[in-house]
Amino acid sequence: MRNRLKKLQAAFAGEFDGHIIVNEINMLYLTSFLGAAVMLVPKEGESTLYVYGVNYEAARIDAKNCRIEQVKRGEKAFKKLAEQIKDLKLKKLCFDAMSFQIHQKLKKALKRNISLKGKSQFIWSLRKIKDGEELKKMRKAAELTVEGMQRAYEVAKRGTKEIEVAAEIEYAMRKYGSYGVAFDTIVASGPHSAYPHGGCGERKLTKGDLVVIDIGATYKSYRSDLTRTIAVGKPTAKQKKIHDVVKEAQEAAFQKISDGTKASEPDACARTLIEDAGHGDYFVHGLGHGVGLEVHEQPVLNSTSKDVLRTGNVVTDEPGVYIVGFGGVRIEDTVLVREGKAERLTKGPYVLEI
Ligand SMILES: [Mn+2]
Numbered sequence: 468m469r470n471r472l473k474k475l476q477a478a479f480a481g482e483f484d485g486h487i488i489v490n491e492i493n494m495l496y497l498t499s500f501l502g503a504a505v506m507l508v509p510k511e512g513e514s515t516l517y518v519y520g521v522n523y524e525a526a527r528i529d530a531k532n533c534r535i536e537q538v539k540r541g542e543k544a545f546k547k548l549a550e551q552i553k554d555l556k557l558k559k560l561c562f563d564a565m566s567f568q569i570h571q572k573l574k575k576a577l578k579r580n581i582s583l584k585g586k587s588q589f590i591w592s593l594r595k596i597k598d599g600e601e602l603k604k605m606r607k608a609a610e611l612t613v614e615g616m617q618r619a620y621e622v623a624k625r626g627t628k629e630i631e632v633a634a635e636i637e638y639a640m641r642k643y644g645s646y647g648v649a650f651d652t653i654v655a656s657g658p659h660s661a662y663p664h665g666g667c668g669e670r671k672l673t674k675g676d677l678v679v680i681d682i683g684a685t686y687k688s689y690r691s692d693l694t695r696t697i698a699v700g701k702p703t704a705k706q707k708k709i710h711d712v713v714k715e716a717q718e719a720a721f722q723k724i725s726d727g728t729k730a731s732e733p734d735a736c737a738r739t740l741i742e743d744a745g746h747g748d749y750f751v752h753g754l755g756h757g758v759g760l761e762v763h764e765q766p767v768l769n770s771t772s773k774d775v776l777r778t779g780n781v782v783t784d785e786p787g788v789y790i791v792g793f794g795g796v797r798i799e800d801t802v803l804v805r806e807g808k809a810e811r812l813t814k815g816p817y818v819l820e821i
Contacts, residue, residue: 471497471593472514472532478589479561480510485552486589487562489569492760493590495688500530504544509555517544545569549576561586591765595757596779601689602803605759605781608649608691609801609812611684615640616695619654619680620821625699629654629667632680640684649683649690650762660696660795663752663787674700677794679787683762690762692783693813694799702819709746709788709796710819716740716786717798720754724784724802724809730766730774737786738770746788755783758801780804781812 475497479486488494488506494516495501497508502522508514514533518526523537536551538544552560561584565573574583597605618639623632633652640648655665657676665679672678681694696713698706719740720733734754741750753769758781766774768782776782785799798817803810 470598472508474593475508475589476510478592479586483510483559483561483584483586484557485509485555485560487548487560487565487573487583488590489562490564490590493563493594496590496594496760498530498533500526501688502526503530504538505548506533507548507551509557515551517547519544545573546576549573552577552581558582560584561589563587563590594759595765596777597759597781597803598779601759602779602781604687604689605691605801605803606812607644608684608686608689609693609814611640611643611645611686612649612682612691612693612801613814614643615645615682615684616680616693619682619695620697620818623654623672623678623680623697623699623821625672625674627672629656629659629670629672632672632678633667636680636682640682645684645686646688647685649685649692653679653681653694655679655681655795656699657794658791661789661791661793663789663795663797665795672699675703677706677796679795679797681797681799688760690758690760691801691813692758692762692785692799693801694785694787694797695817696796696798696819697821698819705793706796707819708744709790710798712741712744712746713786713788713796713798714817717784717800720784720786721800721802721809721811724776724782724804726776726778726804726806728776730768730772730776730782731770733784734769734772737784741786741788746790749788749790750786751789752787755785755799755802757782776804778805 486508615636656678659665660679676699716737720737723733755768757764787797789795
């Protein structure tokens with residue numbers, strides 16, 4: 468954890484005197500505390516975490532490697548931050564993310580000769596590469612997600628409501644040790660399966676449906692992302708064919724995922740296969756995204772991505788085909804990038820028929 472702060476300082480020190488952290492997940496990453504208002508990381512020396520009274524005592528126990536400054540009732544975190552910037556005589560600052568209103572307020576509170584630039588890449592260059600401690604948690608989150616899918620296979624039967632299937636999945640993941648869901652569980656049946664973010668409602672699973680089940684567990688703040696598609700009853704030839712194509716595309720993209728590969732390449736590989744099968748127009752999203760403390764983070768795996776995959780990236784591989792009036796198929800795993808072949812953190816099976 469101290470290492471992360473040191474690495475961040477080393478990353479921005481050539482260009483800036485200090486880094487303001489506003490995004491709470493970035494503060495969690497640097498201090499292991501969630502619930503601070505803002506953080507100041509000077510290019511050398513101790514960082515300060517500004518915490519409102521409601522979370523102050525918790526921060527004193529959990530926040531690591533920084534000074535904790537309480538923001539009392541009636542005080543403003545950004546005013547205190549501005550004072551500290553002046554005291555430390557910092558002139559060139561960058562920040563990770565800031566709303567327009569906060570930016571205006573902070574600018575006003577600072578002297579005119581202090582510059583403020585939005586630069587999220589310093590923190591992302593660190594967060595993109597998972598260390599051993601993070602990978603342990605991500606492996607666990609992935610295992611819990613597989614348990615959830617196992618439960619889905621048991622309960623996703625004709626006559627069961629989408630929300631009932633979701634409840635069973637979430638209960639199973641919790642019971643095995645999940646801290647919560649990584650995102651709202653998707654159990655999208657029949658016509659809903661044709662929408663990539665089909666959600667979950669009161670529809671009953673019906674014979675002939677495709678059901679897209681997209682789930683994630685969280686373990687100690689780290690997330691996982693897994694999708695399988697099943698058929699209710701005996702799958703039709705067309706359902707089987709599309710499932711086979713998506714599975715083939717997912718595997719082909721997986722074979723491409725490796726240290727040093729352009730993040731656009733696995734997408735191109737999956738897309739070509741789906742296009743060749745005649746379904747190119749129905750693969751309406753990018754191949755995947757980074758996963759970690761958030762379910763959607765860097766790097767991005769799509770056709771316009773400028774990222775290059777690196778050992779320690781954790782990404783999803785999730786091609787899909789969505790045909791309105793027919794249904795949708797998506798197959799997704801969470802994958803660890805390594806030198807040579809990648810490693811699937813989430814595991815099979817990949818059965819259409821349960
Ligand atoms: Mn995903």
